Amino acid sequence: MEKSTVVPFKKIPLLQVAGLEKKFAGAPVLNGVNLMVDAGEIVVLMGPSGCGKSTLARCINFLIRPDAGRIYFDGRPVDELNHGELLAARRRIGFVFQHFNLVDRLTVLDNVMLGPALSGMERREAEELAYAALRRVKMAGHWRRRPAELSGGQKQRVGMARALAMHPDLMIWDEPTASLDPILVGEVLEVMEELALERHQAMLVITHELAFALRTADRLALMDAGRIVEEGKPGELLESPVSEIGKKYRNLFATSILPATDLLLPDKFVRISENGK
Ligand SMILES: Nc1ncnc2c1ncn2[C@@H]1O[C@H](COP(=O)(O)OP(=O)(O)OP(=O)(O)O)[C@@H](O)[C@H]1O
Numbered sequence: 001m002e003k004s005t006v007v008p009f010k011k012i013p014l015l016q017v018a019g020l021e022k023k024f025a026g027a028p029v030l031n032g033v034n035l036m037v038d039a040g041e042i043v044v045l046m047g048p049s050g051c052g053k054s055t056l057a058r059c060i061n062f063l064i065r066p067d068a069g070r071i072y073f074d075g076r077p078v079d080e081l082n083h084g085e086l087l088a089a090r091r092r093i094g095f096v097f098q099h100f101n102l103v104d105r106l107t108v109l110d111n112v113m114l115g116p117a118l119s120g121m122e123r124r125e126a127e128e129l130a131y132a133a134l135r136r137v138k139m140a141g142h143w144r145r146r147p148a149e150l151s152g153g154q155k156q157r158v159g160m161a162r163a164l165a166m167h168p169d170l171m172i173w174d175e176p177t178a179s180l181d182p183i184l185v186g187e188v189l190e191v192m193e194e195l196a197l198e199r200h201q202a203m204l205v206i207t208h209e210l211a212f213a214l215r216t217a218d219r220l221a222l223m224d225a226g227r228i229v230e231e232g233k234p235g236e237l238l239e240s241p242v243s244e245i246g247k248k249y250r251n252l253f254a255t256s257i258l259p260a261t262d263l264l265l266p267d268k269f270v271r272i273s274e275n276g277k
Pocket residue numbers: 024025029047048049050051052053054055056
């Protein structure tokens with residue numbers, strides 16, 4: 001009997017960025033970025049200020065049009081999507097900003113309901129989604145408040161709930177803890193870690209929080225001068241980096257004031273990786 005030829009199943013990544021380039025006023029900011037994120041995968045993106053991280057995130061979220069290269073979402077090049085398809089794809093990507101971007105005159109609940117309501121959902125249904133999202137970030141008790149009545153950490157958790165309410169397949173976080181004072185960073189990181197470990201959606205997290213990367217990321221991607229220079233499992237990458245920027249992060253990591261047991265491999269890290277998937 002003839003052997004049948006087995007064609008290996010090739011998984012399509014949820015997001016694929018290929019050769020992305022962008023210049024601002026003639027100055028190159030993205031120099032051929034290649035990056036992939038699989039469904040449910042947690043990828044942390046780190047790099048020095050000005051290396052193009054936010055520009056990359058905005059290209060992925062269709063806020064900036066790249067000059068060259070392509071972005072594929074769920075296997076389809078986004079530049080080929082028509083208006084309706086683009087809106088549908090955008091609804092599948094949640095964005096959490098550094099500066100929260102909440103609407104000041106709306107309550108916490110209305111801020112979180114806004115996305116579902118604008119997408120044409122009935123009020124009751126949108127409200128339910130919003131409550132569920134607020135519960136996930138431990139903010140359901142504050143639904144009546146307005147942003148001015150919240151701490152920075154609480155505002156950011158509402159920002160997360162707003163993105164979660166749309167049940168995105170991919171969440172992009174652009175330095176969600178960068179504008180918080182150090183005491184509030186912890187409460188936001190705690191919720192971020194919980195969400196990451198639930199694996200309900202893929203995450204591309206731009207952050208300088210090395211401990212977060214070590215504990216939750218499947219992959220750490222390092223960016224420098226407009227391209228991804230190195231990627232790998234966070235623990236392994238930080239142990240033996242090959243790029244200049246990787247070596248700088250390793251040194252930072254080595255001199256970190258955080259207890260080494262919290263950062264270095266330990267069972268905590270292993271345990272999380274095992275449970276995570
Ligand atoms: N709309 C714009 N017009 C002109 N220049 C821009 C624009 N957006 C970003 N830039 C420039 O592009 C470069 C990369 O900016 P970007 O915000 O992507 O960096 P980043 O890696 O996110 O930095 P940070 O860590 O400080 O947030 C910077 O030099 C910035 O000044």
